[in-house]
Amino acid sequence: MDGQAVEDLLRALAPPVLGGLLRRYPTQFDLCEDAVQEALLAAATDWPVDGVPDNPRGWLVAVATRRMIDAIRSEAARRRREEGLVVATPASELVAGAADAERAADRDDSLRLLFLCCHPALSAPSQVALTLRAVGGLTTAQVAAAFFVPEATMAQRISRAKQAVRTAGAEFRLPAAGAEYDERLRAVLHVLYLIFNEGYTATTGTDLTRPDLSDEAVRLTRWLARLLPDDAGAHSEVLGLLALMLLTDARRPARTGADGRLVPLTEQDRSRWDQELIAEGIALVERALPVGPVGVYQVQAAIAAVHAEAREVASTDWPQILGLYDVLVRLAPNPMAALSRAVALAQVTGPAAALAAVDELAGADRRMATHHRLLAVRAHLHEMAGDHAAAGAGFRAAADRTASEPERRYLLEKAARQASRPRPAKP
Numbered sequence: 001m002d003g004q005a006v007e008d009l010l011r012a013l014a015p016p017v018l019g020g021l022l023r024r025y026p027t028q029f030d031l032c033e034d035a036v037q038e039a040l041l042a043a044a045t046d047w048p049v050d051g052v053p054d055n056p057r058g059w060l061v062a063v064a065t066r067r068m069i070d071a072i073r074s075e076a077a078r079r080r081r082e083e084g085l086v087v088a089t090p091a092s093e094l095v096a097g098a099a100d101a102e103r104a105a106d107r108d109d110s111l112r113l114l115f116l117c118c119h120p121a122l123s124a125p126s127q128v129a130l131t132l133r134a135v136g137g138l139t140t141a142q143v144a145a146a147f148f149v150p151e152a153t154m155a156q157r158i159s160r161a162k163q164a165v166r167t168a169g170a171e172f173r174l175p176a177a178g179a180e181y182d183e184r185l186r187a188v189l190h191v192l193y194l195i196f197n198e199g200y201t202a203t204t205g206t207d208l209t210r211p212d213l214s215d216e217a218v219r220l221t222r223w224l225a226r227l228l229p230d231d232a233g234a235h236s237e238v239l240g241l242l243a244l245m246l247l248t249d250a251r252r253p254a255r256t257g258a259d260g261r262l263v264p265l266t267e268q269d270r271s272r273w274d275q276e277l278i279a280e281g282i283a284l285v286e287r288a289l290p291v292g293p294v295g296v297y298q299v300q301a302a303i304a305a306v307h308a309e310a311r312e313v314a315s316t317d318w319p320q321i322l323g324l325y326d327v328l329v330r331l332a333p334n335p336m337a338a339l340s341r342a343v344a345l346a347q348v349t350g351p352a353a354a355l356a357a358v359d360e361l362a363g364a365d366r367r368m369a370t371h372h373r374l375l376a377v378r379a380h381l382h383e384m385a386g387d388h389a390a391a392g393a394g395f396r397a398a399a400d401r402t403a404s405e406p407e408r409r410y411l412l413e414k415a416a417r418q419a420s421r422p423r424p425a426k427p
Contacts, residue, residue, distance in 0.1 A: 006047050009056060010040050011219070014137030017060045019109025021068070022116075026172035028068075029116065030162040033134050035067035036060070040137055110135075111227050112172050118187040121168035126161035127191045133158055136216050146213050148204055185234050189241050189297065192221050196245050200252070201404070208262055208406035209252060218245050236291040240298030243284035247304035250277035262410040266313050278308045299328045318347040335361060335368045339377055351384040372401035376411060383418065392418030 014036060021032040039060045053059040117130040132138045132146070144154035175181040199214030221242045228235045254268035285301045303324045310316040325341035328334075338361050346354035358378050362369040379394025395415035399408045 003048050006044065006052065009052065010043055011137040013057055013060055014040060015110040015113050015135050015223075017057060017064060018134060019113045020061060021064060022113065022172045023109050025068070027166075029165055029170075029172070030159075031068055031071050032064070033162065035064040035071065037133070037139065038067045039063040041139070107227050108174070110223070112174055114188055114224065115174060115184050116165065116170055116172060118184065118191050119165055119168060119170050120184070120187065121164050121170065122161050124191070124194065126157060126164070127187065128194055129154060129157050130161045130165075131191050131220075132195065132216065136220060138216075146198070146210065182234060188224070189237065192217050192224070193241060193297070195220075196248075200248060201407075204403040206405045208256055208260070208404065211252070214245070214249055214252075218242070218249065221245060236288040236293075237295035237297050239284050239288035240295055240301045243281045243288065243301035244297050244304055246277045246284070247281035247301060247308050250274040250281065250308065256406070260406060261413075262406045264410075265307070270311065273308070281305065282308065294327070294331070296328060296332045299324055299331065303328075316347075318344055322348050335365050336373070339368075339374055343377060343380070346381055346384060351381040355381045355385070370401065372398045372407070372411075375401060379414070383414075388418040388421040392416075 017039070018032060018036045021036065022029060025032060042063055043056070043060060047053075047056075114131070114135055117134050118127045122130065129143055129147075132143045133140060138146075140155050140158060141151045143158070144151040147154070175184045196214050196217035199210040199212065199217060202208060202210050221238065225235070225238045225242055228238055250273050251265070251268065253274065254270065254272040255263055257263055281301065282305050285298070285305050288298050289302070303321055306317050306321050306324070322341065322344040325337065325344050328337050329341055339358070342354040342357045342361070345357060355378065358374065358381065362374060362378075368374050375394055375398035379391045379398060382388075382394055383391035392415045395411045395418065399411035399415065402408050402411065
């Protein structure tokens with residue numbers, strides 16, 4: 001088994017191993033998580049050389065348990081009580097049992113772990129960091145690199161997150177069915193959505209995309225879809241999120257030119273879109289929409305499906321897309337959704353109505369008024385209207401506001417092109 005295969009196996013094993021430890025020691029999240037990380041690092045070093053053990057999960061549990069014993073022994077105040085608890089629980093008990101029972105326990109433990117990492121006591125950045133480390137199996141250094149922060153900074157963030165979970169008295173259990181469960185699942189889906197978006201369009205740095213993050217988000221969302229029973233009320237929204245990710249990620253090969261330049265949707269070579277991902281995504285949309293209440297991820301996936309089904313820009317069904325955005329902003333009023341709706345509105349009715357909608361959005365939300373995406377959309381609408389001077393100024397203003405180098409270059413190129421275009425005739 002090569003290094004990449006070992007890494008993939010370790011990422012898949014990380015949640016059930018940590019979940020198994022937490023099931024036995026539910027108040028020791030920080031110790032369990034640290035122990036599992038050390039076990040994963042040991043496996044990443046040993047397995048490519050010595051080979052993967054016959055029972056890789058059991059190997060990880062045994063190593064993690066030994067690490068826990070060492071950690072607990074260093075805490076003199078708790079030594080007798082905690083060491084007695086750990087020593088009294090053989091590692092074999094954590095991996096013993098029939099295969100079906102073990103799979104069921106892994107499923108439940110993994111769900112509990114994901115819900116714990118997305119505890120409401122944590123901020124969204126902390127939820128993302130803890131999910132990537134504890135559930136994704138990434139090291140602190142890998143999580144730090146994903147968000148362009150020093151490893152020490154990320155280590156402090158993860159440590160504070162674990163402390164917040166402990167202070168909040170969070171229990172290693174699934175929330176009760178009903179409002180609490182639905183709210184926590186929404187947080188889980190939002191975290192996966194944030195991870196994917198950061199991978200698909202990096203907010204900072206020299207690269208437009210971070211495939212490692214978007215791939216991880218897709219992997220975790222597939223995993224969540226397998227964990228939830230098909231008859232779960234929220235399962236259709238999980239499928240909707242997975243469909244949205246696949247349909248969006250299908251466009252990734254065409255999003256950049258050979259020189260790394262950003263290529264907008266309207267200029268992409270659609271023959272480079274991944275047709276397998278599109279087919280899977282559309283099938284998921286068709287499967288999810290008839291089941292349960294329609295959610296925001298299902299609607300966004302349906303919009304992505306309409307784009308994916310258009311063989312060329314001119315054949316895009318913009319009225320359908322506009323109708324779907326109308327549904328989306330009613331389901332979950334959101335300035336970014338309203339901004340995207342304005343783009344669709346311009347395609348259906350022309351730029352004047354869309355400019356009015358953007359100005360209304362900017363007036364209602366002071367933060368959005370100076371956001372680079374709003375400035376870029378307004379500039380695009382001015383360009384559609386033939387007001388190239390306003391478009392050029394808008395693209396330059398948007399370039400000044402973005403922290404993404406590829407987006408900045410693209411916006412400056414757009415601004416430069418406006419100067420060579422004729423001004424609209426005076427009425």
